[in-house]
Amino acid sequence: MATTVDIGLFSAWDYVVFAAVLFISAAIGVYYAFEGRGKTTSQEFLTGGKSMTAVPVAMSLTASFMSAVTILGTPADVYRYGAMYSIFAISYGLVVLICAELFLPVFYRLNLTSTYEYLELRFSKVVRILGTVIFIIEMVLYTGIVIYAPALALNQVSGFNLWGAMISTGLVCTFYCAMGGLKAVIWTDAFQIIIMVAGFIAVIIRGVVVQGGIQTILNDSYYGERLNFWDFDPDPLRRHTFWTIVIGGTFLWTGIYGVNQSQVQRYIACKTRFQAKLSLYLNLLGLWAILACAVISGLILYSVYKDCDPWMSKRVSAPDQLMPYLVLDILRNYPGVPGLFVACAYSGTLSTASSSINALATVTVEDLIKPYTNLSEKKLAWLSKGMSAFYGLLCIAMSVVASFMGSVIQAALSIFAMIGGPLLGLFSLGMFFPFANPLGAVVGLISGFSVTLWIGIGSHIYPPLPERSRPLPLSTEGCDFILEDANWTSTTNWTSTITSPVTILPTVLQPDGSGRPGLADYWYSLSYLYLTVLGTIVTVLIGIIVSLFSGGLKQNINRDCLFGRQDCGLLDFICCLKSDKQDNIEILEWKSHNGQGHDNPAYTADNLNLSQMK
Incomplete structure (x- = not known):
């Protein structure tokens, strides 16, 4: 397979499979729009009426995490750098x-x-x-790139129409988010995670058959140095080591699962706290399964192309195109199956984009509109739908802008890490440090964001030294076709020279030494995974110092905002069940006492008056 030049384009069946996935996703939105016709409150639309159970929410959490950038990028990362990426399994657990x-x-x-x-x-x-x-800016930028990046990669390899893919994906997301709300998003995510796993399994099964068994793949990976799981180098400038992945990866994804609206909104939509906790632990199984599929796919990539790298032989123009190239290579005789993998990649895009659109609509209505207006619940519900449509179209527009921005994928992920750390630090400051005050929170957030922004921009102006992120050896010695240019220089971030069949080692293209500041070799070369760690620590430390020097917290706060009040112990589901029962009792008592429909247990009689808290 390594010598194939003409791998063909999409067949009619491939387009049928892809269209079917989009149609079913849209149909789910229509169903929940009609199913919820009599429930015209913004809470029902934005939170699903807090009636969800653990299994669909767990599937939605996993699908939201798995963007097409991950589906295409993780196997390519394993192919180039080895299976060290699988250590993220430890980070996910933490x-x-x-x-x-x-x-x-x-x-x-x-x-x-x-x-x-x-x-x-x-x-x-x-x-x-x-x-x-800050959240709105972050998610609009990221979602636009999530829509654009896989469309570009698949277009350049398979001939799949770029603009058709981008616009259809964005419109379908916008449609079912605006029609069905959070319930539609969660159930489409559940459907899409099945498509993602099916796409991966199809590639893995065919790859194992083509290579003559899993043992061959493991042997090739071992001798190609791809089974490099345990690298305990403590150097924080190394891109991926055991410590950067476990420590940095834990902070990075805690910033997403712990405080990011798109994820938190899902598990707090569960009808009980037990179901919410269970959804997170079930989601962990899904994360491990997807990670295993992606890593195995990366090893298959290396086994198939170990002697004729498609990138070095100019069969593809970017690493993100390796996975779709493999699919069209080994599955071209199975009509519809390449379309299944494209549906797999676009299911990741749909789930991520829909999660972002729903979260953006939620924070806009709840944080920027509702507190300053006296709109009825019915008007707020319609406004929520309108905001979903608005943000969907805005993200489509952002994807169009991204098409003119050049290399934006890594920049977007860096921005995600830069913003996630300070926000994680801000919430941690509020929950775990009772004396922290508003001044400390603002100064801490600005300080943390400034530091991560400084490093993030500096690392793109002055890329890390080659030894900090050098990929493993690649080869073209097995190619049986004649390269169009025996000596060539890549226009991307990598350069290579191919003379005759020989094993080559790509190096990172660097500016000449002149004008490179001393900070570039150390401060700007910090592993991208440590950006979130640094942002969190700076925000918390500065927030603590400023709070203490400004006299600490001077006003009363709602004690439910602090961690520790009746919080369940580790895996204490019995405690959770008891807390759920107590919360329900408090809700009923509050309603009875006040004669109102507010169902927030934080505002019970034993707490401070609502006007004191806001």
């Missing part, structure tokens, strides 16, 4: 444990719709608005 036991109890007890409502309850309106605006 992330789920931290989120389920530390962050979930606080958010669920407060019964929030928007995560950033917490920032006003704990600090002030200024902190809430600041956090909301």
Whole structure:
């Protein structure tokens, strides 16, 4: 297979399979739009009426995490750098444990719709608005690139229409988000995770058959140095080591699962705290399964192309195109199956984009509109649908802008890490440090964001030294076709020279030594995974120092905003069940006492008056 030049394009059946996935996703949105006709409240639309159970929410959490950038990028990363990426399995376990036991109890007890409502309850309106605006900017940029990046990779390899893919994906997401709300998003995510796994399994089964068994793949990977799991080098400048992945990866994904609206909104939509915790732990199984599929696919990539690298032989123009190239190579005689993998990649795009659109609509309505208007629930529901449509179209527009921005994928992921760290630090400051005050929160957030932004921009102007992120050896010695140019220089971020069949080692294209500041070799070369760690630590430390020097917390706060009040212990599901029962009793008592329909247990009689908290 390594010598194939003409791998063909999509067949009619491939387009049929892809169209079917989009149609079913849209149909789910239509179903929940009609199913919820009599429930015209914004809470029903944005949170599913807090009636969801663990299994679909767990599938949605996994699907939301798995963007097409991950589906295409992870196997390519394993192909180029080895199976070290599988150590993220440890990070995922720690992330789920931290989120389920530390962050979930606080958010669920407060019964929030928007995560950033917490920032006003704990600090002030200024902190809430600041956090909301940063989140909106982050997610619009990221979602636009999530829509554009896989469309570009698949277009250049398979001939799949670029603009048709981008616009159809964006419109379908916008349609079912605006029609069906959170319930539609969760159930389409559940359907899409099945498609993702099916696409991976099709590639793995065919790859194993083509290579003559899994033992061949493992042997090739071993002798090609791809089974490099245990690298305990503590150097923080190395791109991936055991420590950067376990420590940095844990902080990075805690910033997403712990405080990011698109993820938190799902598990707090569960009808009980037990179901919410269970959804996170079940989601962990899904994360491990997807990670295993992606790593195995990367090893298959190396086994198939170990002697004739498609990138070095100019069969593809970017590493993200390796996976679709493999699919069209080994599955071209199976009509519809390449389309299944494209559906797999676009299911990742649909799930990520729909999660972002729904979260953006939620924070806009709950944080920027509802507190400052007296609109009825029916009008808020229609406004929520309108905001979903608006953000869907905005993200499509952003994907079009991204097509003119050149290399934006790595920049977007870096921005995601840069913003996630300071926001994680801000929420941690509020939950775990009772004396932290609004001034400390604002100064800490700005300080953390400034440091990560400084390093992030510097690392793109002055890329890390070659030895910090050098890929493993690649070869073209097995290619039986004549390269069009025996000596060539890549126009991408890599350069290579191919003379005759020989094993080559790509190096990172660097500026000449002149004008490169001393910080570039150390400060700007910090592993991208440590950006979130640094942002979190700086935000918390500066927030603590400023809070202490400004006299600490001077006003009363709702004690439910702090971690520790009746919070369940590790995996203590019995405690969760008891807490759920108690919360329900408190809700009924509050309604009875006040004669109102507010169902937030944080506002019971034993707490401070609502006007004191806001």
